[in-house]
Amino acid sequence: MRLHLYFARRFLVLFGGITAIFVVLQLLFDLIEHLRMLGSTGAGFGQVVGLTALNVPLGIYRLMPLIMILTTLALFLSLARTSELVVTRASGRSALRSLASPGVMGLVIGVLSVALLNPIAAGTSRQYGLVKSQLTGSGNFLELAGDGLWLRQGTSKGQTVIHATSANFDGTLLNDLTFITFTFAEGPVRRVESDTARLVAGAWETTNAKVWPLSASDNPEVDSIEFETFSVPSTLTPGQIRDSFAAPSSISIWNLPAFIDQLTTAGFSSRRHEVFFQTELAQPLFLLAMLLIGAGFTMRHQRGGKTGLMVLAAILLSFGLYFLRNFAVILGENGQIPVALAAWAPPLAGIGMSLGFLLHTEDG
Numbered sequence: 398m399r400l401h402l403y404f405a406r407r408f409l410v411l412f413g414g415i416t417a418i419f420v421v422l423q424l425l426f427d428l429i430e431h432l433r434m435l436g437s438t439g440a441g442f443g444q445v446v447g448l449t450a451l452n453v454p455l456g457i458y459r460l461m462p463l464i465m466i467l468t469t470l471a472l473f474l475s476l477a478r479t480s481e482l483v484v485t486r487a488s489g490r491s492a493l494r495s496l497a498s499p500g501v502m503g504l505v506i507g508v509l510s511v512a513l514l515n516p517i518a519a520g521t522s523r524q525y526g527l528v529k530s531q532l533t534g535s536g537n538f539l540e541l542a543g544d545g546l547w548l549r550q551g552t553s554k555g556q557t558v559i560h561a562t563s564a565n566f567d568g569t570l571l572n573d574l575t576f577i578t579f580t581f582a583e584g585p586v587r588r589v590e591s592d593t594a595r596l597v598a599g600a601w602e603t604t605n606a607k608v609w610p611l612s613a614s615d616n617p618e619v620d621s622i623e624f625e626t627f628s629v630p631s632t633l634t635p636g637q638i639r640d641s642f643a644a645p646s647s648i649s650i651w652n653l654p655a656f657i658d659q660l661t662t663a664g665f666s667s668r669r670h671e672v673f674f675q676t677e678l679a680q681p682l683f684l685l686a687m688l689l690i691g692a693g694f695t696m697r698h699q700r701g702g703k704t705g706l707m708v709l710a711a712i713l714l715s716f717g718l719y720f721l722r723n724f725a726v727i728l729g730e731n732g733q734i735p736v737a738l739a740a741w742a743p744p745l746a747g748i749g750m751s752l753g754f755l756l757h758t759e760d761g
Contacts, residue, residue: 400485400490400495401497401498402498404472404476404495404498404499405498405499405501405502407472407475407476408468408472408498408499408502408503409502411468411471411472412464412465412468412502412506415464415467415468415471416457416464419457419460419463419464420453420457423452423453423456423457423460424449424450424453427449427452427453427456428445428446428449431445431448431449432445435448435532435533438532438533440532444528444532447528448525448528448529448532451521451522451524451525451528452521452522452525453521454514454517454518454521454522455518455519455521455522455525455646457514457518458510458514458515458518461506461507461510461514461680461684462683462684462687462715462719465503465506465684465687465688465691466687466688466690466691466711466712466715468688468691469499469503469687469688469690469691469692469695470691470695470708470711470712472499473691473692473695473696474695474704474708477695477696482495482696493755493756495696496689496692496696496755499688499692500685500688500689503681503684503685503687503688504681504684504685506684507680507681507682507683507684507685508681510680510681510684511650511677511678511680511681512650515649515650515677516649516650516651518646519646519647519648519649519650519652520649522644522646522647523647523648526647545560545561545562545563545573546560546561546563546564547559547560548560548561548568548571548638550631550632550633554580554581555578555579555580555581555586556578556579557576557577557578557579557629557631558576558577558579559571559574559575559576559601560574560575561573561574561575561594562574568596568635568638569595569596569635569638570593570594570595570596571593571594571595571601572592572593573592573593574590574591574593574594574603575588575589575590576588576589576590576591576594576601576603576629577589578629583612584612585611585612586610586611586612586613587608587609587610587611587612588608588609588611588617589603589606589607589608589609589627589629590606590607591603591604591605591606591607591627592604592605593605594629596631596633596634596635596638599630599631599632600628600629600630600631601628601629601631602626602627602628603624603626603627603628603629604625604626605623605624605625606623606624606625606626606627607621607622607623607624608621608622608623608624608627609621645669645670645673645674646673648670650674650677650678653670653673653674653677654674656670657670657671657674668729668730668732668736669730671736672726672729672730672736672739672740673726675736675737675739675740675741676722676726676739676740678740679740679741679744682741682744682745682748683722683743683744683747685744685748686718686743686744686747686748686751687715687718687747689747689748689751689752689755690711690714690715690718690747690751691711691715692751692755693711693751693754693755693758694707694708694710694711694714695707695708695711696755696758718743718746718747721743721746722743722744725738725739725740725742725743726739726740
């Protein structure tokens with residue numbers, strides 16, 4: 398038991414140190430990038446630092462697989478260099494038993510990252526988008542609420558807020574909607590209500606519309622005009638509307654099921670969010686797969702040589718598994734493979750192959 402605690406403590410210390418290094422690097426690189434991006438907006442240095450800090454949790458969360466593989470490599474290389482693994486084997490403990498406590502720590506870190514770090518990263522990511530849009534002065538955003546959906550389109554002169562009760566799967570056809578147009582100089586200048594609106598090149602084409610002039614009239618209701626069709630200018634495209642959805646990474650894992658239900662109710666496709674949700678649930682197993690890959694290539698005495706080659710092989714294999722998971726996610730989002738297969742197959746395959754390799758090399 399004491400040996401398990403020793404290995405677990407070593408693993409956690411290394412994990413914390415490597416994570417701290419990546420936090421510092423993320424802060425430095427993001428700070429430089431945001432200074433370049435916001436240099437012409439007049440944003441103060443404090444605002445840039447605050448924006449940079451908001452982007453760190455999501456960046457570290459995305460780097461968790463890399464941090465896990467580097468921690469594993471550092472742990473077992475150090476144990477092999479000091480011959481502690483040789484002593485452990487001589488005492489009658491197999492490689493898999495020596496791997497038990499780091500494996501448990503990897504699973505615990507994976508569960509805590511999904512349960513705790515994911516909501517933190519989601520909240521800071523969402524705030525990052527809002528602050529960035531305020532500093533840059535533009536942006537298109539779509540929000541889902543209990544009473545329908547809200548879409549905002551903006552230009553350098555003003556913005557238009559759109560509310561609709563429902564939409565088609567890609568957001569190009571809205572039903573029972575209201576447009577309220579604002580300018581930065583005058584405030585609200587026009588309100589439009591219509592039964593439907595379809596996005597065409599450069600405009601929303603509405604049907605059965607009623608238009609109220611809000612700034613140029615003392616009594617907008619008296620001066621309102623009804624149209625069978627009415628065009629509301631827009632710079633949006635179908636791709637921008639899809640991208641304006643709250644990104645899955647900006648929604649807490651605890652809130653994703655409800656958000657998926659809202660998407661379905663509003664008429665949008667929720668497959669992208671379903672794949673992300675299942676992928677997040679499989680994240681602890683994916684981190685365990687990274688740990689096993691690293692252990693499989695480094696749980697050997699360094700006198701055997703080829704240590705650098707083994708480390709390189711572990712890193713390349715872990716990156717291969719990472720890209721395989723991303724490829725499976727893309728296939729899942731496009732409907733080419735089932736959601737469960739896209740999310741769970743890569744980590745389970747990685748665990749199976751790593752355990753097979755470990756059993757072959759360590760236990761014959």
